[in-house]
Amino acid sequence: MPPQKKEEKRCDFPGCKNIAERSLPRKKAEEVLGSLEGSGRRVHLCKEHYKKYRKATKKERELERMGW
Ligand SMILES: [Zn+2]
Numbered sequence: 001m002p003p004q005k006k007e008e009k010r011c012d013f014p015g016c017k018n019i020a021e022r023s024l025p026r027k028k029a030e031e032v033l034g035s036l037e038g039s040g041r042r043v044h045l046c047k048e049h050y051k052k053y054r055k056a057t058k059k060e061r062e063l064e065r066m067g068w
Pocket of ligand 1: 017049
């Protein structure tokens with residue numbers, strides 16, 4: 001068994017097994033993506049789910065700019 005020095009974090013999105021690439025404040029991420037797995041104040045997201053998060057937050061900002 002090779003020692004696992006580098007800890008690989010998994011995406012906290014339920015059912016997602018991708019390697020996490022980003023960590024976000026749980027509260028913010030859950031506002032967009034719904035309840036997430038894991039514990040602690042931060043959640044870890046894979047590239048795919050981070051993209052989803054960014055997209056959703058970007059849309060919000062755009063709507064604000066348009067005066068919604
Ligand atoms: Zn994911």
